[in-house]
Amino acid sequence: MQAARHSNPTNDVLDTHTQLRAAREVLRMEAVAVWKLSTTINHAFTHAIELVRNSSGSVIVTGMGKAGLVGQKIAATLASTGTRSHFMHPAEAFHGDLGRVGQDDVVLMLTQSGETGEVVQLLPSLREMRVPVIAITASGESKVGRAATCVLELGDLEEACSLGLAPSTSTTAMLALGDALALVLSKLAGFAAEDFARFHPGGSLGFKLSKVDDHMRPLEECRVAEDTKTVREVIVNCSRPGRRSGAVMLVSEAGELSGIFTDSDLARLVECREEQALDRPIREVMTKSCARVQLGARTELAIEILAERKISELPVVDREGCPVGMIDVTDVMSSTGKQDESDDQRPTIRVFPNSTSDPKSQGEVA
Structure with a gap:
């Protein structure tokens, strides 16, 4: 017989009020993390903007696990708002996909710890290729932070998971920072509604913005x-x-x-x-x-x-x-x-x- 989901007996004692309180706490922790990020963001962000704007290539986004999934969304947002971008899986990159990266590109690395093995192993090759690296990570003192051209620090974040382990607060902060990067670049480029329509021909939004x-x-x-x-x-x-x-x-x-x-x-x-x-x-x-x-x-x-x-x-x-x-x-x-x-x-x-x-x-x- 298939085991019942959430078989932990302690789950049975969580009443509706307790469930809602736990959900609100998760949302509060993630919201506070984003708010704090908005107060600590500094000139490193403008340096990242400058690196992308001075590049004639694409933004290559990479990350492993949950950070990689967030990276895929950031790459999609960059592309849809006027900045050429592609996602590159770090494990696949180590086995040939690094050929997608050119000297005119910029690499955007996402790793909370800054020590993720699959991401760290790319650093020597990128250094040899002389490709600028923008890192979104907790600390500039990590392996990725020290090797990066520009570091966007997330700071010391507490995950909203009850065990403090599952990426939640950190990935929310990464996503928000990636959105900020994409949308500021879009604004500086003068990305207009007509451009948005050209990149979004499908759906009701693209239809309304068409001619x-x-x-x-x-x-x-x-x-x-x-x-x-x-x-x-x-x-x-x-x-x-x-x-x-x-x-x-x-x-x-x-x-x-x-x-x-x-x-x-x-x-x-x-x-x-x-x-x-x-x-x-x-x-x-x-x-x-x-x-x-x-x-x-x-x-x-x-x-x-x-x-x-x-x-x-x-x-x-x-x-x-x-x-x-x-x-x-x-x-x-x-x-x-x-x-x-x-x-x-x-x-x-x-x-x-x-x-x-x-x-x-x-x-x-x-």
């Missing part, structure tokens, strides 16, 4: 008509095959966007028994001051406009104000997981073949 150019329906797939034509002419002549937006973008003689006309706009004419309007110029019944977004804008802006105004179609225009495409709510909301929560439940008359647009329109915005 509307990447997600809009191109002009050849949109319905465009001159605003001098009648409503009936536009309905008859603006059909498009395939999945298309239900809105028609109206343009002036100069080709500039002058308004928009949607399924719901037509539905209102029918509901109000204004059939005679079908033979009047569409510019008389279109939404003239319609929302729009300029080519090159972030998708996040388009999503905000769609959500705030409760509309389903958003024209994209160039600098001259001429339409170049259309952002449809079904394209962007499906990627962000958002749903249109408008209470407008009015029926919609589908007059544009193959239209899949939401019934709520530009015309419903004051």
Whole structure:
């Protein structure tokens, strides 16, 4: 029979209050360690920043055990915020992976004791290669500390483990210091949201930071008509095959966007028994001051406009104000997981073949 987990009988006497008190103590100890680190950080940190900024290569992060796992996260944070970085396992490095390290790189070593054998054995080779070493360790008097070009000292930390053995407070401090290193480097490099989007193309965050150019329906797939034509002419002549937006973008003689006309706009004419309007110029019944977004804008802006105004179609225009495409709510909301929560439940008359647009329109915005 499989042994029960946590079979130590003393665990059975820990009531809820005791468990919560123990958890709070762990969090308090780790929080205090990070706070103390923020008060003791010194010019060694700026030296580390200088070493990385003066390097034309990558930051090679290495560490063993729990420190190595923290190192992998630090390497990932550096890379995602504009500093080229890779993680190198110290044991694998000793058996060939040192070939990944070049003289233009900087090595970031993580070891609480500064005496970890797998890490220490790399020092002679790195010294021979003349590669700068930044050490995150408890003391500069350790083997790694004495050999490093720059030492970021964690100080004397008490592990939050009840035995005082399991890496906890020390790895939290390492992680916080690594984040500080990565984010200060990112700030100094002028890393912008556009750069972040380039490195994070996946997920909702990358989607919102991308450009509307990447997600809009191109002009050849949109319905465009001159605003001098009648409503009936536009309905008859603006059909498009395939999945298309239900809105028609109206343009002036100069080709500039002058308004928009949607399924719901037509539905209102029918509901109000204004059939005679079908033979009047569409510019008389279109939404003239319609929302729009300029080519090159972030998708996040388009999503905000769609959500705030409760509309389903958003024209994209160039600098001259001429339409170049259309952002449809079904394209962007499906990627962000958002749903249109408008209470407008009015029926919609589908007059544009193959239209899949939401019934709520530009015309419903004051």
